[in-house]
Amino acid sequence: MGGILVVAEVRDGKLFSGTLSAVQFAQQVGQQTGAAFDIFVAGSNIGSIAEELSYYGAKKVLVEDNPVFAHYLAPGFAASVAAAAKQLGSSYVAGTATTFGKDLLPRVAVRLGAGMASEVTEIVGTRNGRLVFKRPMWAGNIVGHVVVNTDVVVVSVRGTDFDKAVKLANRSEVVPFTGGGANTRVQQRFISFEQTASERPDLTEAAVVVAGGRGLKDGPNFFKIMEPLADSLNAAIGASRAAVDAGFCPNDLQVGQTGKVVAPQLYVAVAISGAIQHLAGMKNSKTIVAINKDKEAPIFQIADYGLVGDAFKVVPELADAIKRARS
Numbered sequence: 001m002g003g004i005l006v007v008a009e010v011r012d013g014k015l016f017s018g019t020l021s022a023v024q025f026a027q028q029v030g031q032q033t034g035a036a037f038d039i040f041v042a043g044s045n046i047g048s049i050a051e052e053l054s055y056y057g058a059k060k061v062l063v064e065d066n067p068v069f070a071h072y073l074a075p076g077f078a079a080s081v082a083a084a085a086k087q088l089g090s091s092y093v094a095g096t097a098t099t100f101g102k103d104l105l106p107r108v109a110v111r112l113g114a115g116m117a118s119e120v121t122e123i124v125g126t127r128n129g130r131l132v133f134k135r136p137m138w139a140g141n142i143v144g145h146v147v148v149n150t151d152v153v154v155v156s157v158r159g160t161d162f163d164k165a166v167k168l169a170n171r172s173e174v175v176p177f178t179g180g181g182a183n184t185r186v187q188q189r190f191i192s193f194e195q196t197a198s199e200r201p202d203l204t205e206a207a208v209v210v211a212g213g214r215g216l217k218d219g220p221n222f223f224k225i226m227e228p229l230a231d232s233l234n235a236a237i238g239a240s241r242a243a244v245d246a247g248f249c250p251n252d253l254q255v256g257q258t259g260k261v262v263a264p265q266l267y268v269a270v271a272i273s274g275a276i277q278h279l280a281g282m283k284n285s286k287t288i289v290a291i292n293k294d295k296e297a298p299i300f301q302i303a304d305y306g307l308v309g310d311a312f313k314v315v316p317e318l319a320d321a322i323k324r325a326r327s
C-alpha cells in the first residue's frame with residue numbers, strides 16, 4: 001500500500017488551520033495501516049507555510065511555489081495534486097471539506113480514477129483490508145459506513161470532527177515540486193475574488209457562533225439584534241437558510257446542510273425553528289442555546305439551554321447582561 005497525501009489549504013497567504021485536521025486524519029490512517037503521509041502545498045511565495053507544515057510528522061512536504069498559484073484555480077491545482085499523488089504512489093489523498101476541498105478534491109479523484117468519500121467524520125476500522133469511513137448522509141439523519149474499492153481513495157475531511165494535529169519537534173524534508181498544474185491545457189485566469197470583510201472570527205473556526213433566523217423579520221433587525229450579542233461573546237454570526245433566502249444577510253453566513261458545518265463550544269440559535277437541514281450544520285456544537293418565542297419549536301429538543309421569549313426583547317437584555325458580567 002502507498003502512503004497518504006494531505007493537500008494543504010492556503011487562505012490569504014496563510015496556512016488554513018483546518019489543514020491540520022486533515023493531517024490528523026492522515027495520522028489516524030497511518031495508525032490503522034502503517035502507512036506514512038506526505039503533504040502537498042501550492043501557492044505563491046509560500047516558503048514560510050512549507051516550513052510551518054514541516055513540523056507535523058510528514059515524510060515529505062512537497063511545495064509548488066509559483067506565481068501562477070497565487071490564487072486558487074481548480075484545473076491547475078487539481079493537475080498538480082494528481083501529479084504529486086502519482087509520483088509518490090499515494091493510496092489516499094485527503095483534504096479539508098471546505099469550499100476549497102469540495103471544489104478541488106472531486107477533480108483530483110477524476111484525474112486519479114479514484115473513488116471518493118466526502119465529509120468523512122471518523123475512521124471506523126477496516127473491512128477486508130480496506131478502511132471504513134463514517135460520513136453523514138441525508139442531512140445527517142443517516143450515518144453511512146463507506147468503503148471505497150478503488151486503488152486510490154480521495155477523502156474530504158470534516159474539520160469539526162478531527163482534532164488539529166499537534167506540532168512536533170522534528171522537521172520533515174521540504175521538497176520543491178513541479179506538477180504541471182501551471183501549464184494545463186485548460187485556459188485559466190484569475191479575475192477577482194470578492195471577500196466579505198469582517199472583523200469577526202471565521203464562522204467555521206469560531207469558538208462561539210450566534211445565529212439568527214427568519215423570526216428576526218428583516219435585514220436591519222437581523223443585524224440590530226445579532227451584532228450586539230456577537231460583540232458581547234466575541235462570536236461569529238451565522239444564519240438559517242430562511243434568513244439568507246429572505247435577504248436578511250449574505251449567504252456565506254448560512255449554517256446547515258447546504259451551508260457551513262460548525263461545531264463551536266457555544267452555539268446560540270435566535271429565532272430559528274430547528275429544521276433538520278439547519279441542525280445538520282450545527283448539532284455537533286458543544287453547548288447549544290436556543291431562543292425562540294414558541295416553546296414547541298423543535299430547536300429546543302437539541303438545546304442544552306432554552307429561553308422562551310421574544311428575541312427583540314430578550315436578546316438585547318442578554319447581550320447587556322453578558323457585557324456587564326464580562327467587564
Ligand SMILES: Cc1cc2nc3c(=O)[nH]c(=O)nc-3n(C[C@H](O)[C@H](O)[C@H](O)COP(=O)(O)OP(=O)(O)OC[C@H]3O[C@@H](n4cnc5c(N)ncnc54)[C@H](O)[C@@H]3O)c2cc1C
Binds near residue numbers: 214216240
Ligand atoms: C434541500 C434543502 C436544504 C436546506 N438547507 C438548509 C441549510 O443549510 N440551513 C438552514 O438553516 N436551512 C436549510 N433548509 C431550510 C430548512 O428546511 C428551513 O426552512 C429553515 O432552516 C428555516 O429557517 P428558520 O428556522 O430561520 O425559519 P422558520 O422555520 O420560519 O422559523 C422561524 C422561527 O422563529 C421563531 N420566531 C419568530 N419570531 C420570533 C421572535 N420575535 N422571537 C423569537 N423567536 C421568534 C418562530 O417561532 C420560528 O421557530 C434547507 C431546505 C431544503 C429543502
